[in-house]
Amino acid sequence: MKLKAPDRITFNTSGFCPGCGHGVAGRLIAEVVEEMGLADKLITTVDVACGSLHLTDWHFDTVMAAHGRTLVTAIGLKKVRPDNPVMAYYGDGAGYAIGMAETMHAGLRNDNVIAIVVNNAIYGMTGGQMAPTTLPGQKTTSSPYGKDAARFGKPFRIEDAYSGFDIGYLARGALVGAANINRAKKMIRKAFEKHMDNQGLCYVELLSPCPTNWNLAPLKAKDFLLEEMTQHFPLGEFKGGDTK
Amino acid sequence: MEKNRTDVTRCKGCGYCVAECPKQAISFGEHMNAKGYLTIVVDQEKCIQCGSCYRVCPDNVFEIL
Ligand SMILES: Cc1ncc(C[n+]2csc(CCOP(=O)(O)OP(=O)(O)O)c2C)c(N)n1
Ligand code: SF4
Ligand code: SF4
Ligand code: SF4
Numbered sequence: 001m002k003l004k005a006p007d008r009i010t011f012n013t014s015g016f017c018p019g020c021g022h023g024v025a026g027r028l029i030a031e032v033v034e035e036m037g038l039a040d041k042l043i044t045t046v047d048v049a050c051g052s053l054h055l056t057d058w059h060f061d062t063v064m065a066a067h068g069r070t071l072v073t074a075i076g077l078k079k080v081r082p083d084n085p086v087m088a089y090y091g092d093g094a095g096y097a098i099g100m101a102e103t104m105h106a107g108l109r110n111d112n113v114i115a116i117v118v119n120n121a122i123y124g125m126t127g128g129q130m131a132p133t134t135l136p137g138q139k140t141t142s143s144p145y146g147k148d149a150a151r152f153g154k155p156f157r158i159e160d161a162y163s164g165f166d167i168g169y170l171a172r173g174a175l176v177g178a179a180n181i182n183r184a185k186k187m188i189r190k191a192f193e194k195h196m197d198n199q200g201l202c203y204v205e206l207l208s209p210c211p212t213n214w215n216l217a218p219l220k221a222k223d224f225l226l227e228e229m230t231q232h233f234p235l236g237e238f239k240g241g242d243t244k
Numbered sequence: 245m246e247k248n249r250t251d252v253t254r255c256k257g258c259g260y261c262v263a264e265c266p267k268q269a270i271s272f273g274e275h276m277n278a279k280g281y282l283t284i285v286v287d288q289e290k291c292i293q294c295g296s297c298y299r300v301c302p303d304n305v306f307e308i309l
């Protein structure tokens with residue numbers, strides 16, 4: 001089996017920390033886009049957060065949106081460029097804290113864009129503050145004694161929030177371990193296929209290690225993701241799915 | 245025979261590939277790259293070209309030939 005990273009992902013060293021899941025997510029997206037022949041048509045939006053580093057990795061037309069406005073910027077782009085596939089790429093802080101209104105209204109309207117949301121249970125770029133996705137008891141720079149879920153809420157789950165909405169596709173994958181990564185790629189592929197078929201909001205959340213701000217070595221971060229994070233964020237397809 | 249070509253200028257020493265390889269064909273060598281990371285080496289004899297290292301690497305170090 002021949003395997004080579006797509007030409008649409010740069011061969012410069014990416015700016016991500018060692019073991020960061022954003023690098024895997026970026027490659028999976030580039031693989032799907034290349035396989036589907038969409039590289040020249042795709043328009044992406046990235047957020048003012050760690051995922052914005054894809055600006056220098058990806059060779060796609062990309063707009064850097066204001067923090068948390070990544071999804072709504074993509075929705076606007078799709079309205080003026082209806083023949084182009086459009087994908088928003090952002091983190092859990094962007095989607096579930098500052099951009100919560102955008103997330104909920106996009107689901108309510110079933111807007112015709114792809115959303116790839118990298119959930120590392122933390123604000124990565126700004127130094128590891130608590131996010132709505134932070135696990136109960138998880139220590140962050142703004143919850144140094146561990147998150148008190150009674151005060152700050154349980155980890156925010158998109159499948160619960162979107163339960164009443166009819167959207168094109170909703171799935172959650174993980175960016176550690178070859179089997180999970182293969183499955184995550186199939187989810188991204190399905191989101192792109194349904195998007196090309198104009199099925200509305202096609203949403204994939206990807207659990208992603210942030211070794212730097214979890215204060216864990218990459219292999220320990222992988223264990224934390226698989227053992228702790230998946231307890232709160234089950235993997236699988238929630239809407240529109242039949243991926244094996 | 246070269247089965248698995250690596251570009252260790254991109255390696256960040258995370259160790260995911262070492263943990264994932266079913267044939268224990270990947271280990272940390274003694275070479276430090278320009279960014280200061282200790283990088284991996286692949287034992288081409290042991291490699292069965294399963295592609296797992298390619299899949300888990302966040303930094304596109306591997307090319308399975
Ligand atoms: C309007 C605005 N508010 C706050 C910030 C500061 N800020 C930058 S990134 C970020 C959170 C990043 O977390 P997330 O979206 O989860 O992305 P990650 O870096 O973890 O991938 C914040 C609060 C900003 N750039 N713009
Ligand atoms: S801070 Fe976390 S999310 Fe940001 S690049 Fe580093 S590991 Fe990745
Ligand atoms: S391709 Fe498979 S066997 Fe070869 S080095 Fe990578 S993980 Fe090991
Ligand atoms: S997974 Fe990639 S970056 Fe991490 S140690 Fe292996 S080759 Fe280096």
Ligand SMILES: [Mg+2]
Pocket residue numbers: 091092093118119120121122123124131
């Ligand atoms: Mg985050």
